[in-house]
Amino acid sequence: MKRRGSFEQDEDVKRRFLGHTPDQSPPRLNAMVDQLPPQRHPLLQKLLGQNLASPVIDLSDNTQQQSSGYVDLTEDTPTNDYSHHLRMALDRDDPLKRQQAKENPYVYCRYCNHQTDKPLQIPCCRHLICRSCAQQLPPEVYSCKICFKSFKKMEVETVYIQTLAVPHVWQYRVKGPCMVLEDMTFTYHTFPEDSLLSWGNRQINVCSYLPIGTSNMLEKFPDEIILKILHFLDDVGDVLNVSLVCKDLKRSARDDSLWKRFYQIRYFTDRISIRTYKKCPDRSWMYIYGHKSSIENMKWTLALPSVAPVLQGKDKSLTNSQSTPSTTNINQRDVLQSNTRVPILRRNSSDGFTITRKSTERTSIDDLAVPNVYRHGEPEFRRKRTHSGINQSRIFVKSQCLAITCMRFDSSNVVTGGGHSDNWDFEPASLLAPNNVVVYDAKYARKVKTLAGHSDTITSVLIVGERIISGSRDRTVKIWHRSGPRWSKRTAFTVDTKRAHTKAITALHALGSTLVSASKDKTMRVWDVTEVGGEAKCVFNMPSIQQALQFKDNTIVSGGKDRKLYVTDLETSQTTMTMRGHKGWISALQINFNHVMSAGGNDGSLRLFDLRTGDNVRTIKVENSLFSNGWITSLQWDENKVICGSSDRCIRLYDIVSGKCFNTLKAHSDVITAVQYDNNKLLSSSLDRTVRFWNFSGEASGEEAESSVSNGHPSCTVS
């Protein structure tokens, strides 16, 4: 800018001095490229021999041989814009103009206004001057008298010419003198243009900048280098744009390693399910990524040739209930419907599927074991609460999400977290599903608010006063703080996102303003809920992934994949106790009265530990209607009973004292993800998108309660 200022000053001085406005011509760009080695070219050899003593170039020598370059001799007023160059280029190709230039070689010298037939041209501004004026130019200072542009002479080997209008660079190698023009912003190397413009048999157009031959800059690169460069692009959109450029780049941009990396960055794993492999027969990571990320590109139509045939196969495998027309152009909506659930998970309990039958047979034995009092309650419940006699429960809410992965309620609201169910077994449809936290009215079961913001399945929700805390597989914990007295459609809320975990959140627990989150990155972090943003107050590095945690009075109890329960002190940040006993992953736990009840996820046992001593005071064996695959997903207990939901779609109620199952609740058609009860009701959520309401009275009225006590069973009935 400084320089420009001084330049303008010069202009002012000049204007006063000369009494007229000087031409402000653009810098001349005498660009050219040729594949021909310069040494071989006769014109260049000539140039090499020639010692340019003056900054101007003698045009007269070449006029006879090279007529094409000299049309511009007729126009001695350069214009300001670059269309000037274009016009020149067009003129050069125009035979009429060429003829004119031949016929009238006489021009007026810009310095002395005398007519001359052998003008010299100043390379920067293309002013034509006569030879006598040129000789008067000082030999060291190369600058035009009119426009004050300065240039200098130099010897160069390799010159890079940059054009102004399009930032494009030509390389030209020359040994010999050439002009270097200094402009305000660029340095231009200027050649005796006329000899260069028509090198070989190529006509090089100064203005179109693109030579007839190829000048692809990336062409020089081998594929590996292009791939390395593409690896530095972190946005998928950029890579897609690159792939649309040309065939070579398209090939490079489809490279597996590139897309595998995108996949890893986004999903923190490089594992994919067999089903996806089947869907992408060419096993290209690009398609796999596309499958999974179709949630973002809603237009992913799966009309890709490699994908569509497999979808047909998929359709055939579907059973009676939903069959989509198996055309190759299945659009996303169809896929969504057909793939939403594996049929076996979608059927009602009345449908005759083998697994269902087995489970009913088995659990009917359980039913026999249920004491009379609970059986007694059932008909009442049916009369009161349900229309059909099959289920004891009613569907409380049905979610838009593909699955409800977590659920909590308090006195006024029920909060569910949505997502898709499985880690590896993803389908395009599951990616289209929203990952929302949905708030329902607990009384009327109406949706009152959808809290959208998570980009992956929500793994855990909590209600703490006026805040809803949700943790997700997208590595974030979000705290939704409502501003009104209750959640309603118009309630304004603020979102605070805690980002520190490097992997999916697995468990959350909060009391008061303290929030503890556990993640797959094997850490637990303690947060202040009231503080917006901010860092974790402390970080505990755990020996394994913690999948369940709760805390109470500065004591965090957590358990995870190494089958041990860790008791960590919040203040001293030290693990004070390790409780062993489980033979499988710990998937759920709850603290009550100095005891902790934990569920071994896949060993089918509930164990009660004394937090003071660390003893395993009681073990309850949980029967499972699935052969060996069932695991307990959630539990809640009090002094009398444990209620646990498990992956065999049943909710079981156990007597803590005797360790016997006294009821099994079956209505859900998929894995139970959360159970919670209070005095009046039991709510259970499941991957079948529903939350079910079980009218569940802790203080059963009248004789039922008495009889339950007399039977030695806890005072709870399902009525």
Add this chain to the structure above:
Amino acid sequence: MASESISVTTSDDQTIQLSRKHAQMSQTINSMLEDSVGADQEAIPLPNVSSEVLKKVIDWCTHHENDPAPVEKVKKLNKKREYKAKNSTISDEWDKNFVNAELRVIVDILLAANYLDVKGLFELMCKHIANELKGKTPDQIRERFGIQDDLTEEDKAAMRKAWGATKNDS
């Protein structure tokens, strides 16, 4: 001990002296030196590098000669998997200035760095070109790099269809 300076011959028949330290930053020259321990008087021929570009490379080496060598990652058995995007921001101020050159020069330096196997420089140039590619539509990329469009309309239509509306697409 061999002499402190090493002479190399570039593609345009120029002989350039460079110090041993700089020469050893290039794995290619380093291995050549190790191969020819006895005959270190001869100039090392570098047929793929021009003197202009080699000077630029030496500039970079001079500035980065004291950088710590990149730590060789030891493969652990239970390696913690962390997937991160490669960061393409150029942090060093000097590097930013160095990169601020014409694209054709950058391309040549990149090729030279690849040939000479100078890791840091190669990465820097890759980063720069990646930054050039970022946020550009296909047309802009073609214009910037002088690439001719050889994709047919059907190709493009198929790709657009496959990917939905890619952003910034014209």
